[in-house]
Amino acid sequence: MKIVAAYLLVVLGGNPNPSADDIRSILESVGAEAEDKRINHFLAEVKGKDITEVIAAGWEKFASVPSCGSVAAIGVAAPGSGGAGGAPAAEEPKKEEKVEEKEESDEVKLPVFPSRKFSFLT
Numbered sequence: 001m002k003i004v005a006a007y008l009l010v011v012l013g014g015n016p017n018p019s020a021d022d023i024r025s026i027l028e029s030v031g032a033e034a035e036d037k038r039i040n041h042f043l044a045e046v047k048g049k050d051i052t053e054v055i056a057a058g059w060e061k062f063a064s065v066p067s068c069g070s071v072a073a074i075g076v077a078a079p080g081s082g083g084a085g086g087a088p089a090a091e092e093p094k095k096e097e098k099v100e101e102k103e104e105s106d107e108v109k110l111p112v113f114p115s116r117k118f119s120f121l122t
Helices: 002-012 020-029 036-046 051-063 070-080
Strands: none
Touching: 002 020, 002 036, 020 036
């Protein structure tokens, strides 16, 4: 990911075709290890491609990745659909016990001296 981020920084800087040296200099400027083998492999994969098309293709791939709620929705929908056998219902998530933690206050508690009266307006 650091190579992709460095590549995108160079492109955003106005260079539509970054070289390995461009990426390496960005990575070294922040103290990250620049692996020439990985940089060259990445550059070979994106060579001749428009960065906006590469990003769009990546978004399409992310759309196929299931998210948190989709597994439960599939488990619920499967038994209702026709067909023999049906999948077992998804287990309900275990209820987590709420542990209340005491919040520390920034207030300073002063001892109360009923016999003394304090006045800041003297």
